[in-house]
Amino acid sequence: MRLIPLPPYSPELNPVEHLWDELREKFFGNFVFHSLDALEDHLEKALLTMELDAEKVKSIIVNRPWIISSPLI
Numbered sequence: 820m821r822l823i824p825l826p827p828y829s830p831e832l833n834p835v836e837h838l839w840d841e842l843r844e845k846f847f848g849n850f851v852f853h854s855l856d857a858l859e860d861h862l863e864k865a866l867l868t869m870e871l872d873a874e875k876v877k878s879i880i881v882n883r884p885w886i887i888s889s890p891l892i
Contacts, residue, residue: 834880841879842869 830836846865852858869876 837879838869838876842866 825832842862842865846861846868850861852861
């Protein structure tokens with residue numbers, strides 16, 4: 820494994836940011852929560868759903884052109 824330094828202020832290059840995009844898009848579109856506990860419960864269910872679909876998570880995180888074409892890999 821090699822670390823590839825990312826430029827500062829470039830969240831689009833951080834693969835984890837794409838997971839949050841997926842969570843917001845698929846699990847939190849136009850929801851209103853009546854309490855913080857309800858929000859946390861919904862987030863737990865969404866994260867569990869993503870955890871159980873490892874291939875999808877892998878495709879979201881690793882399938883980035885700049886990662887695939889990196890000369891360091």
